[in-house]
Amino acid sequence: MEPILIILWVVVGGLLASLGAHLLPVGGAPAAMGTATGIATGTVQIMLGAAMTGLFTAASAATFTDSLLLVALSGAIGATVMICVVMLMANILYTFGCGIVPVSGRVDVDPLTKEPQAPYKTPQTDGHGVPNCVYVSGMLGGFVGGFGGALMYFALLNYADFTAGTAAIGSLSIFVPNAIIAAYNIRGTIEGFHDPKFKRLPFAMVTSLVVSLLCGILVVIASYLTVGGTM
Template identity: 40%
Template sequence: MMDVNLMVTVLILIAVGGVLIALGVFFIPVGGAPAAMSTATGVATGCEMIVVGAGVTGLFMAATLYNQFLPLVIVTAGVSSAIMMGVTMLVLNLIVVYGVGAPPSFARKEYDPVTKEHVKPYVTPGTVGHGIPTATYLGGLFGAFLAGLGGALTFSVMYRFTCGVGLAEMLGVLAQTSPNVAAIALSAITAVGAYLINANITAYSIRGVIESWIDPKFEAVPRTLAACFSASLLFGILIVLASMTV
């Protein structure tokens, strides 16, 4: 009945999707509650919400382009996710600059690594930065792109597996003319479950606040990604069982 090669491919692709999501979050400046009070650099929400937000944006795009060529779907979803995060960070900067009245800055480094601007003097004493300066902004765009790739990959692979197609259709163009709504609903819920599982590994690893790629916590990337890969592989078994052909 079920092709073992197909199942193993699905498992590995789901695990790769989980790793991409986790890696993406390390690039996004996550500020958590301190950022909501403008006392830390980053987007003013937790890792969980960022991961699920970026993943679900990718999921929406992938569901819209359900029958297109798989790499095209994934890259489009990544771009849509990057646009989502770009708008979020831009609005946060607008609020911080024009509402709070603090210039985007961080205390981690003396100079912005991208623009070479002198940012440290603009940090208010007692805080570790405000808003999203250029270096972390670019990191956030790239991170959201990666997370969108992962979200779309996870969802598309699950959807195509649930529809019961072969390997060629799974990685290429899907020969469907109308979407299988039942399969989309089932794989959307299981995909959100997978995002939450990966999101928590990343969140425990980051513990609250990270300032994109200039943060020392970036060293935790290899073991976090290994943990994400293992956990996604593990729960991939449940996902495969849950989403066998509807």
């Protein structure tokens, strides 16, 4: 029972969740019609799916190791694999199903590969599919988000001394408000780190800091009252 470490890792996890939500390619309803870049659903669903997969892999790793880095990294890898598979399937569906090329709507030249984007974009739309820079950004988002979720899981499991089930649902429940507040900050769709909306990140970070700090204090109270120990 180490209250400072619990609060520290919960706050870091919350901030990483918020950052991860900003990096993901969220297409929302327009992407479902192929008229916006990204995966065709909201931030919450994508982030919840990635975080849950990350928690599964982190929980499996936590059964045989006490290393914080190993547990957090395995959570990050789980979330990255999940989000990569989703983005790949989205690309396959858009390319072979709708016959449109993955192209970014927010930039004229891909910031990573320097490929031209504007000539391939259908007029009146906001891009299609998941192009290269967006794919890299989504990978980073999944990695960062999964890392944050697994950090919280580790803190709740080993420092707050909860059982595995309680730690998993507790970390998921702290992760979710942070990701959703980030989603409200984004307002709909975002492509990744090259999107102009990414500049709004500090606002979500401030809110996320406050909310996860309060949640961390509540976890410390719960852990102190149930497990006991010295503060």
